[in-house]
Amino acid sequence: MVFNNGKVSSKWHLIKIGCFIGGILFSLGLSLVSTGMLAQPTSQPPPLPVAAIHSMPPTLTQWKGGSNLSNSDNYFDQIQSTDIGYLVWSQFPIQVYRQPVPGKEALPFDRQQAEQWWNAVNQAVEEWSMYLPCRVTEKPEQADILLWRSPPPMRLGSNGQLPRFRTAETHYELYLRHLPNQSPTLTHRMTIRIRPNQSPVYLLATARHELGHALGIWGHSLLETDALFFSQVRHPPAISQRDVNTLIRIYQQPTRLGWSVPLSSAPQ
Numbered sequence: 001m002v003f004n005n006g007k008v009s010s011k012w013h014l015i016k017i018g019c020f021i022g023g024i025l026f027s028l029g030l031s032l033v034s035t036g037m038l039a040q041p042t043s044q045p046p047p048l049p050v051a052a053i054h055s056m057p058p059t060l061t062q063w064k065g066g067s068n069l070s071n072s073d074n075y076f077d078q079i080q081s082t083d084i085g086y087l088v089w090s091q092f093p094i095q096v097y098r099q100p101v102p103g104k105e106a107l108p109f110d111r112q113q114a115e116q117w118w119n120a121v122n123q124a125v126e127e128w129s130m131y132l133p134c135r136v137t138e139k140p141e142q143a144d145i146l147l148w149r150s151p152p153p154m155r156l157g158s159n160g161q162l163p164r165f166r167t168a169e170t171h172y173e174l175y176l177r178h179l180p181n182q183s184p185t186l187t188h189r190m191t192i193r194i195r196p197n198q199s200p201v202y203l204l205a206t207a208r209h210e211l212g213h214a215l216g217i218w219g220h221s222l223l224e225t226d227a228l229f230f231s232q233v234r235h236p237p238a239i240s241q242r243d244v245n246t247l248i249r250i251y252q253q254p255t256r257l258g259w260s261v262p263l264s265s266a267p268q
């Protein structure tokens with residue numbers, strides 16, 4: 001089942017450069033991933049955990065912000081919930097994998113682009129870590145968020161036509177995380193693809209924007225002063241107070257993610 005992205009998707013069709021956010025549930029055609037490594041196709045989707053609210057990480061509960069804007073200044077009404085609730089993380093630090101820069105065998109131009117991409121991604125991870133702790137890992141199989149230096153795959157639009165040029169895409173998959181002597185936990189993994197052939201300023205703006213999606217902001221702001229504005233702007237903004245306020249609202253919502261599947265019915 002591929003999520004219908006509703007109004008987010010329709011906005012995206014109107015703009016020249018943008019991103020796509022989408023997700024896949026394991027009920028149809030997708031594998032359940034056991035222990036985060038091996039795909040185990042299943043015909044019987046497992047029962048979902050009951051949705052509940054996780055406690056917020058201290059980085060968000062202690063966030064005061066640097067402006068006079070109140071917490072009510074946010075764009076939470078633009079955020080989509082999903083069949084499994086809001087896409088919040090409950091285990092910190094969040095593990096982030098970045099595609100490494102190629103070795104000296106690569107063409108100098110490709111290497112330079114890759115280095116710019118790498119710098120942009122690292123800065124974006126650092127910026128968001130102020131609000132939700134992230135830690136980089138060199139092992140993709142251990143990552144919660146994977147960042148790939150590649151164009152998004154072509155996807156047909158809702159009208160059956162090829163979509164316009166896109167700079168980036170973020171999507172998620174669900175899997176069950178098995179730990180010894182515990183019932184498996186419903187978990188998600190985000191995959192981000194970002195084209196490297198952008199200027200450093202836009203690379204950073206794109207990485208910042210897509211990471212915002214991957215951290216749970218599953219929708220777009222309507223104000224161009226927010227990092228999650230639905231289009232690229234001439235002077236990309238930093239993470240705004242409204243972005244953080246929205247993130248806080250999202251992390252106060254219930255989700256089925258991060259909770260255990262009932263033991264009696266959990267797949268082995």
Ligand SMILES: [Zn+2]
Nearest residue numbers: 019020209220
């Ligand atoms: Zn977006």
